[in-house]
Amino acid sequence: MDSFLPAVAAADAAPLASEQLRELYSLMAAVRYLDTSAVAWQRQGIIPGYAPELGQEAAQVGSAYAFDTAHDFAFPTYREMGVARTMGVDMVAYMSTHKATWHGGMYDPLASRLAPIQAVVAGSVLHAVGWAHGQTLSGEPGVALSYFGDGASSQGDVHEAMNFAAVMKAPVVFFIQNNGWAISVPTERQVAGGSVAARAAGYGIPGIQVDGNDVVAVYEATRDAFAHCRAGNGPVVVEAMTYRRGPHSTADDPGRYRSLDDERIDAGKDPLERLRERLLAVGAADDAFFAAAHQAARIEEEAIRTGIEALGPRPGTEMFDFVFQETTPALENQATRWREESEHV
Amino acid sequence: MDSFLPAVAAADAAPLASEQLRELYSLMAAVRYLDTSAVAWQRQGIIPGYAPELGQEAAQVGSAYAFDTAHDFAFPTYREMGVARTMGVDMVAYMSTHKATWHGGMYDPLASRLAPIQAVVAGSVLHAVGWAHGQTLSGEPGVALSYFGDGASSQGDVHEAMNFAAVMKAPVVFFIQNNGWAISVPTERQVAGGSVAARAAGYGIPGIQVDGNDVVAVYEATRDAFAHCRAGNGPVVVEAMTYRRGPHSTADDPGRYRSLDDERIDAGKDPLERLRERLLAVGAADDAFFAAAHQAARIEEEAIRTGIEALGPRPGTEMFDFVFQETTPALENQATRWREESEHV
Amino acid sequence: MSESTTATLETATRNEATTKTQSTRLSMQQALNRALDEILSADPRTVVFGEDCGQLGGVFRITDGLQAKHGESRVFDTPLAESGILGMSVGLAMAGFHPIPEVQFDGFAYPAINQIVCQIARMNYRSRGKLPMPITLRVPSFGGIRAPEHHGESLEALFAHVPGLKVVSPSDPHDAYHLLKYAASRPDPVIFMEPKSRYWQKGDVDTSDGGTLTGARIVRPGRHLTLVAWGAMVARCMQVAELAAEDGIDVEVLDLRWLKPIDAQALATSVGKTRRAVVVHEAPLTSGLGAEVAQLITQSCFDTLKAPVERVTGFDVPYPSGDLEDEYIPNIDRILLGIQRVLEYRRG
Amino acid sequence: MSESTTATLETATRNEATTKTQSTRLSMQQALNRALDEILSADPRTVVFGEDCGQLGGVFRITDGLQAKHGESRVFDTPLAESGILGMSVGLAMAGFHPIPEVQFDGFAYPAINQIVCQIARMNYRSRGKLPMPITLRVPSFGGIRAPEHHGESLEALFAHVPGLKVVSPSDPHDAYHLLKYAASRPDPVIFMEPKSRYWQKGDVDTSDGGTLTGARIVRPGRHLTLVAWGAMVARCMQVAELAAEDGIDVEVLDLRWLKPIDAQALATSVGKTRRAVVVHEAPLTSGLGAEVAQLITQSCFDTLKAPVERVTGFDVPYPSGDLEDEYIPNIDRILLGIQRVLEYRRG
């Protein structure tokens, strides 16, 4: 893919090395394996619910691969497991949110450079803008990476975020995964005009649509976007066109709003398969590599499952402990009453 | 101005007759006179506050002149006095809101085809979309005319409104008066990209900037927009570029954020003066006409002032009477208590 | 027309004999779905919409089948924007429609609060009665289903504080059916809070006779103490009452139903008799609706109350994740302990 | 660190002698402006922003001169979008800043409620204490200035109900100065409700000694009845107390100050002594904060209370236009009548 941002010199645009392509595949395999397993965990009663990202591995792994954990900060929705995994977040801590252990997940957001899991659609897009403006104010080089969906793009907060960011030239990459659906509503009845990226021009900022199932294209677009932001040019919109192959969540029944035939046709080619073919074509990997990658993914999933199964409920006192940095007498009284009443029982 | 909407045939695009041009002038004169008088009323203590529209007469009169009171419905902000006057709204009832008699004004919105005065910035833009969609649902030909400012364009509701309207092909004209300022904040630090109309493309709908101080241009753009909507082509964005020559409101002190020199330069030529010159140039009016128009405006202002001065406070019972269509026992009790306590005093 | 609150103390004895002949067993989901179907059939100005309300039939299937039956212009999906949904409702109401919008979950009413509070609740007032807002906003509400964050909230105190809104919450399928039909037939905006944890519980619905639909309802008469609750807490309070009965404590359970206007008369009558009250809700304690209920009771029963009204509620903490849900929502033990505190209260 | 509520009952006797030497006469507007100036000077992580907060100095001039002195990156205008302002505050706080945003008027907090309730109030909890939200949100609040619609609202009941928020309202310049500096120095989000009708009233500000800044404050000690109020109603209650004194009624006026957490101990101590209470607020009655205050008093003083706590409040109607403002806001007569009802109450 050509760079869409003239400001970005070709310097940083060296093609990915074979090793990096293999790493991308390994990441996507790990994510695919964990993702499909998590759906199974739900069926087995290990976790009460999960929002699969089947089909979005290239969009998530490719974008997060361009992220610099030394400087940047990412703001996920509830569907960014592949982003978390690529960033190196503790996956038991991450998946704990789906076990109903703690809303937002149990990983340390500051150390991970990943904001807590966000369940409000478009809830964190403005946070990314504020964080990014903070970088400008303190003269730091960080870039905020804001994830959201095609459905989320309808929320007023996204508009306010893009306008604020553009007015303040805040270093934010607005990264949309347009996966064709917001639960049961297809993009064409959600996104007037058909493209979130096309909205960027209205704010005087660059926007691009990228093939979201091509991990290399996603990586390059995001890398260029980061470079654009880091150079002080303000925000960028990147819209990765992909497809939600699974249900919205384990509680959803896609059969009510789309047929299996539609799914097959609209989903296009599996992003993992595409990368596999590319690796084979350029001779960067062989069957042994793929077998090893899949085996590693299996082992990883097992360890995470073990961790999740071992995860007990949090002590009830934490309900009270984390409300404030400085608790209040009224809340302390409630905690005391709660403790007495739980012991009484 | 050329029609920006290819869908609109030249049929309806006959140039305005001299009589109509004169009518436009008379309207603008009446509006100018009432507007500057209202500022004086505030200084004299007749009304507690007012939001002048000095300089926006062409934008307001021109757009409202394209309105069809048999079918359409307009949604004003707090600054659309010129719109109300052009639509033929009872001006004492309209101005009563500025006398602090009743929030929203005392005119009948249904009979007037003008929604109550709206004090929430961008508060009514979605109402216009809902009303317009209602026309589609009941197969009626009405078009909603939604007024808002450059500042309002930053609100999330405006984005949701444009997207909803475009998805539903609702017959709405989004009419922005870009008057350069939102209180003290100039458009360039408010509207990223510099144009609200430019946002329209992102929703796949037509948008146009028009010289908002040229009443004929504003009229023609709005007329074409109405025709576009009425033909079932969905919403349109019209951005009238004008200038707020006065303070934001009688409580504001523009000297704190712009110099008189800036004002003189940025305001451009007075829209009334422009129309006067045009009328003279095409021989559609003479000095006697202008003298008569100004005299009529004076007489009209006097009648409205008399009406406003005569306007007493509303009876306190109305606080309770209009909360619901069907009152509640709790509210009746409060009304009774209020009545007893007021009589007691 | 003024709503009556006096004739509301119908007791739990919905005549079982008559009911048998005219009633059907429905879940609350089914009862609400049927009510919407009938409303759509009866009133051509009604429109039902929200996120996933059309083809999917809503994430809780409350609007299931309605689009197929009534058409895409009467029942439709909107883009994903709650302020848009509610703001659009205002315009539709101005154009003479009777909108029945849905927000998908309680917590997603927050993005629409500006339109609800400043527009829906005030348009009738602002327009001096010329622009009524016959909008029934359905909000799947309260907790108890181990859902993600923001899917277990109780917003009744917020809604009840807003002048111009009416607020109701049914606790069983029968009331769900009738209160929804009633709310949708009124000319004022009603926030209709559906206890989502009760959607799948079945109950007898007498479709022909809803009884009195204004005011509160005594679900279980009793002599020793009044338990006041609404939504999903009503069923829990009934369990508590059965357990208390084993200890000889005769608890009256009052389903408040209307959270605005509150049926002060029903509270006064019940507690006037029992002389003791506990109010139960899921929302946090401070500034919750329990404070209003307690104060109304104290005002009317000050002379006869044997103990201060007790509140058993959620804590002043954000609604927790599933694992801690049962620690947060008033459980049977906590309600029993609240009852005990009231019964054991002795003037000092 | 836990806030103390016990040592809060400092009486009105801010030592006049000492005060003289260290105090300045300032309006609340000046006091707030000075406080912000000092906060900005002392804490380089502080940023002040909102609509018209920069060049103009705010529509109430609370931020007057701050941009010129502290620079455009510390004090700045935002585009006109309240959700944007508050959502941006979250991100700034995550990046280590101490945001002091403003919403221009009370009624325009509604568009930001989603960010306030679901994000600002919960981020510390959600992140298990890793992402504190040291945000002080300034909200010019309450009515009384004959302003347009939505410029006279009282949102304290809503804010106080939200777990994770603290809420405070000063009633005079001295407290305004000190409470703002205190709020801005705390690690939790504080909603700072400024009584806009009091902005221009002058008072003595002892900049060197703020006294106890947590909890309530007795503004006037009295023996017969406690008047509980906050914001602009405190001054009105002081007038009422003077008038009542002429009739031999000795009224204690308690400025609640913190609306979350409420100083329950101060209420108990005061009403424990006076045995009668009236709570006064501008917000509508139903589900207003007065219900919580009344219930807290009833809980702690049930045995000794001579009459049910009386509430004198705004009505359950949208805040009316200027001409009817004085009918809506509790006026002196209505408060006196409320006092009379309590004093004349006889057990039936």
Ligand SMILES: Cc1ncc(C[n+]2csc(CCOP(=O)(O)OP(=O)(O)O)c2C)c(N)n1
């Ligand atoms: C403000 C808000 N409204 C509604 C919901 C319920 N909801 C959760 S996910 C979702 C669809 C989101 O679609 P999209 O943004 O495209 O993301 P995707 O699920 O496709 O990843 C909805 C409606 C929510 N979580 N937040």
Ligand SMILES: Cc1ncc(C[n+]2csc(CCOP(=O)(O)OP(=O)(O)O)c2C)c(N)n1
């Ligand atoms: C939601 C909301 N936020 C803030 C305000 C306060 N306010 C009133 S007018 C105004 C500026 C509006 O600017 P613009 O939309 O350009 O309209 P103009 O005043 O220029 O006509 C502001 C900030 C408001 N009324 N509503």
Ligand SMILES: [Mg+2]
């Ligand atoms: Mg999607």
Ligand SMILES: [Mg+2]
């Ligand atoms: Mg403007």
